[in-house]
Structure formats: C-alpha cells, structure tokens
C-alpha cells in the first residue's frame with residue numbers, strides 16, 4: 001500500500017498549543033481553544 005505524500009503532509013500540518021495542548025490547523029496564529037499564540041509545530045524530529 002503506497003503512502004500518500006499529501007496525507008503525510010496533512011498530518012504534519014498541525015500545531016499544538018503549548019498551554020492547553022489543543023491541536024490547531026497550521027493556518028491559525030492563535031489557539032482556537034485558549035487564544036494563546038504559543039503554538040508549536042508537531043513536526044519536531046530533534047529533542
């Protein structure tokens with residue numbers, strides 16, 4: 001079964017709020033839940 005790059009890109013196209021850990025689309029600048037702008041990308045390979 002092939003892995004669709006589009007699907008994979010969509011998976012990473014999310015940000016997680018550092019405050020409430022709500023997931024937001026990457027298109028938003030602020031958390032939709034708590035309004036915080038402390039959003040980090042889910043794509044973080046390094047520790």
Ligand SMILES: [Zn+2]
Pocket residue numbers: 017018019020021022031032033034035036
């Ligand atoms: Zn939040």
